Amino acid sequence: MNSSALDYHWYAVYTLGRKEKVVFSELVEDGYEAYLPLRKVKKRWSDRTKLIDEPLFPSYVFVRVSQLEYYKVLSHRAVLKYISFGGRPCIIPERQIEAVKRLMGENLDFEVTSDHFKPGQEVEITAGPMIGCQAEVVRHAGKKGLLLRVGNIGYSLVVNIPAAYLQLVTT
Numbered sequence: 562m563n564s565s566a567l568d569y570h571w572y573a574v575y576t577l578g579r580k581e582k583v584v585f586s587e588l589v590e591d592g593y594e595a596y597l598p599l600r601k602v603k604k605r606w607s608d609r610t611k612l613i614d615e616p617l618f619p620s621y622v623f624v625r626v627s628q629l630e631y632y633k634v635l636s637h638r639a640v641l642k643y644i645s646f647g648g649r650p651c652i653i654p655e656r657q658i659e660a661v662k663r664l665m666g667e668n669l670d671f672e673v674t675s676d677h678f679k680p681g682q683e684v685e686i687t688a689g690p691m692i693g694c695q696a697e698v699v700r701h702a703g704k705k706g707l708l709l710r711v712g713n714i715g716y717s718l719v720v721n722i723p724a725a726y727l728q729l730v731t732t
Contacts, residue, residue: 580639594625683730
């Protein structure tokens, strides 16, 4: 066996929706080193509000495997594929996994989004008190903040608004 077959690397597997906890449990039960960062989120139903653990990265579970174990992970029923870029599986550096673990251990207010808002883009606010307003992204303005130019009134507002509340306006 060559030494690279015995090297362990972190990968992200993509799971069926809302099956992250099941996949994580199965991987750990099968002896793999796995990581599923969870955050507490307040969910509201018509009759109650409850804090629940929700995956930080929806449909992702991290697993540390060797080349020999790589394909065995795909045999788990709710694992769809490995996350890859350019057709090659994406190896996640150990320091990035450790950084996420440290972040999760802190009591910081942060947000994860796959949206990348850039200056000049037109956005619509889809939730919160400014729902329905359209604005132009001027710049990021610190933690969870975007400097938005609302309308053509000549003034700009620094709005601390989650990126999840914004949607790009397509023309």
